[in-house]
Amino acid sequence: MDGIYIKLGGAILIKMSLFSEPNLTSGIDDALVSTAQSVPAFPAMILVFTFLVVLLGGSSNQKRRIGYADYPFWAALASIATMMIALIFTLGQGMIDITTLGIVIAVTIMSGLWFFLSKGRT
């Protein structure tokens, strides 16, 4: 049966058919691509998630430890980490398109601009 079913007392109440389940037996790459085909926002969500985890995680941890957060540095680091994930996505068809990759690279360059022009390291 395709989809996810919620059961209550043995009776099927709701079929959760948000997207088709990926074939998990053919490797993680196939699972990612088939999920991306079902949910086109999936790769972008992974990229945004990566960016925010590094940015918020790094900056909040730095603030907790030394009292201030170097946001331009963490933004640059987060965008470089995101770009690495995006580049891995480019290896196969179906995960990322040239527009999304261009946006990721543009964000990386803008983060670099913020980093190099920020007054915190002058």
Place this chain on the structure above:
Amino acid sequence: MGLIKTTGALMLITLFALAVITFAANFANDNEAAVDVGDDEDLSSIKTKAKSDLSQMRTDAETSIDALQDSSIGTQSEATEGGTQFKVTATNSLGMAKNVLTAAWNSLFGKAEEFNVLLTALISFFTLVIGWYIYKAWRGNPD
């Protein structure tokens, strides 16, 4: 930020953008990626323009320091007219540094275009900074 830091920051931004785009393009070439950043016209043109800008910066920097060498200030000023004592040592040391840097760079990285643009930027920056220091020492102007 002073003049040197601002110029350095702007140059590093250019180098960073160039490095990011070149890395992505070479990654696509090396791994035969399905999505190639080289297919994006805007990003490809940034790469070409940045290289051209850095090359022009080196030419301008060298023209600028040559003009500084030839310049003089009026005798009514408190500074010496030719400023030779400030010019000679600094420009000689710049010339030596350029030769040493170029030789060491070529030994380490060869003459690959991707790496040579960094050397071009570095030498341009040193040339500009030396020029500003000469001017500052000679005229006593703040940066």
